[in-house]
Amino acid sequence: MSALLDSFVAAFDALPMREAAGLGESRGAALEAALRDGLPHARAEAWKYTPLRALERRAFAPAAAGPVAFDAALLEAVPRPRLVFVNGRYDAAHSDLSGLPDGVSLRPLSQVLAEGDAREANFLARRYDRAEEVFARLNAALAAEGVVLRAEPGARSQAPIHLVFVGAAGAAHDQAWHLRHLIDLREEASLCVVEHQPGSGAHGHLANAVMHVHLGPRAVLRHARLQDESDGASLFARTDAVLAREAEYRRLDLELGAGLSRHELNVALHGEGARLHANGVLLAAGKRHLDTRLGIDHAGRGSACELVWRGLGAGRAKAAFHGGILIREGADGVVAALSNKNLLLGAGAEIDTQPVLEIHADEVQAAHGATVGQLDPTAMFYLRSRGIPAEQARALMTAAFCRETLAVFEHDTLREALGARLDAALARLEAA
Numbered sequence: 001m002s003a004l005l006d007s008f009v010a011a012f013d014a015l016p017m018r019e020a021a022g023l024g025e026s027r028g029a030a031l032e033a034a035l036r037d038g039l040p041h042a043r044a045e046a047w048k049y050t051p052l053r054a055l056e057r058r059a060f061a062p063a064a065a066g067p068v069a070f071d072a073a074l075l076e077a078v079p080r081p082r083l084v085f086v087n088g089r090y091d092a093a094h095s096d097l098s099g100l101p102d103g104v105s106l107r108p109l110s111q112v113l114a115e116g117d118a119r120e121a122n123f124l125a126r127r128y129d130r131a132e133e134v135f136a137r138l139n140a141a142l143a144a145e146g147v148v149l150r151a152e153p154g155a156r157s158q159a160p161i162h163l164v165f166v167g168a169a170g171a172a173h174d175q176a177w178h179l180r181h182l183i184d185l186r187e188e189a190s191l192c193v194v195e196h197q198p199g200s201g202a203h204g205h206l207a208n209a210v211m212h213v214h215l216g217p218r219a220v221l222r223h224a225r226l227q228d229e230s231d232g233a234s235l236f237a238r239t240d241a242v243l244a245r246e247a248e249y250r251r252l253d254l255e256l257g258a259g260l261s262r263h264e265l266n267v268a269l270h271g272e273g274a275r276l277h278a279n280g281v282l283l284a285a286g287k288r289h290l291d292t293r294l295g296i297d298h299a300g301r302g303s304a305c306e307l308v309w310r311g312l313g314a315g316r317a318k319a320a321f322h323g324g325i326l327i328r329e330g331a332d333g334v335v336a337a338l339s340n341k342n343l344l345l346g347a348g349a350e351i352d353t354q355p356v357l358e359i360h361a362d363e364v365q366a367a368h369g370a371t372v373g374q375l376d377p378t379a380m381f382y383l384r385s386r387g388i389p390a391e392q393a394r395a396l397m398t399a400a401f402c403r404e405t406l407a408v409f410e411h412d413t414l415r416e417a418l419g420a421r422l423d424a425a426l427a428r429l430e431a432a
Helices: 003-013 024-037 109-115 134-142 377-385 390-408 412-431
Strands: 082-086 104-108 147-151 161-168 175-185 190-200 206-215 220-228 234-243 248-255 260-269 275-284 289-298 304-313 318-327 335-344 350-359 365-373
Touching: 003 024, 003 134, 003 175, 024 134, 082 104, 104 109, 109 147, 109 175, 134 175, 134 206, 134 234, 147 161, 147 190, 161 206, 175 190, 175 220, 206 220, 206 248, 220 412, 234 248, 234 275, 248 260, 248 289, 248 390, 248 412, 260 275, 260 304, 275 289, 275 318, 275 390, 275 412, 289 304, 289 335, 304 318, 304 350, 304 390, 318 335, 318 365, 335 350, 335 390, 350 365, 390 412
Parallel strands: 082 161, 147 175, 161 190, 175 206, 190 220, 206 234, 220 248, 234 260, 248 275, 260 289, 275 304, 289 318, 304 335, 318 350, 335 365
Antiparallel strands: 104 147
16 A cells, blocks of 8 residues: 555544534445555546556645744735635634625534534535545545535525635645535525635645535526646645536636646536536646646536636646536436637646547537647737847737636626636746
């Protein structure tokens, strides 16, 4: 067994509240399955572009209890209501739930587990049957913290609810934490959620998060995820969303940091007329490795998805993108579109893209496209001929290339705030 899995076994043995909410048996089964199948190797198709050889030789200690010092300036631009976690542990001192909309409940998972209500924690008992789902299995075994956000029927708010997950330096050894989240919107509820994943100082910690999103009939969720972790961090994230009739899920993922980051976005459009608009940016610079996998499952008639993803590769970084769309038998009237365009800004960078479209229904509109190239020399010449220096011209073109994804949100304030963070990351890229 690898050093990585050995360290997770030790963490399981020391896990507090392991039996809470009647989850002891399902946790043990999840760990047993992960150990039985082990870590996926490069021959596994789902992990073809993200080898784990270096990671499996590392051991991680559970995140230490008690307050952790971090740069509080990271929170200055994050308004309330907000829930803050530092190195995988709830930070009540920096959290502020004032202004939470009526009909909306936001709690840390540790509080739910402490109360022991099996119905409130039943999403933790989900099974993962495929060997490639090793980090989801480990999460099912080890997660004892996270976010539980519920909105009652008709609850509405335009102001964002902020979820902050800080990775902080200062520990003498590498730490790992496993977070499990639930966002549950009932019929006709409408919320905006912003996830922040900033790094505070240089560290080599590992974070493993799984989020469940349940949208009831005609519910609307606007969801932004801003990942800007430290260069040495390793992140594994998975989002599983299920949309009921006429539900709408609008989402933006900005992958701007971490040394190794893998995110799986799985969306099942079960209800008739359900809609998904999911955009993202992969900014791979230095020696960074970013891997994003989309799995969009159309089962409902008349459902629709629009996916716009942009990638930048610089330095010796690697980015991988898999965009899978499945249209099931009987899902007539589906409209599905995927666009994945990528720019190579350096000779040492690598970008791999794999669009997949599988159709088993009639009367559908479906298209996908993927490109990997360099900045348009004609456009560069045009800008240079207008007196714009080469560095500034390149920055303008890369910014315009990435900012297209921000159109997923109509909310001007949110779009501008996310655009500012994207611009700051692009400026770091140009300065490197």
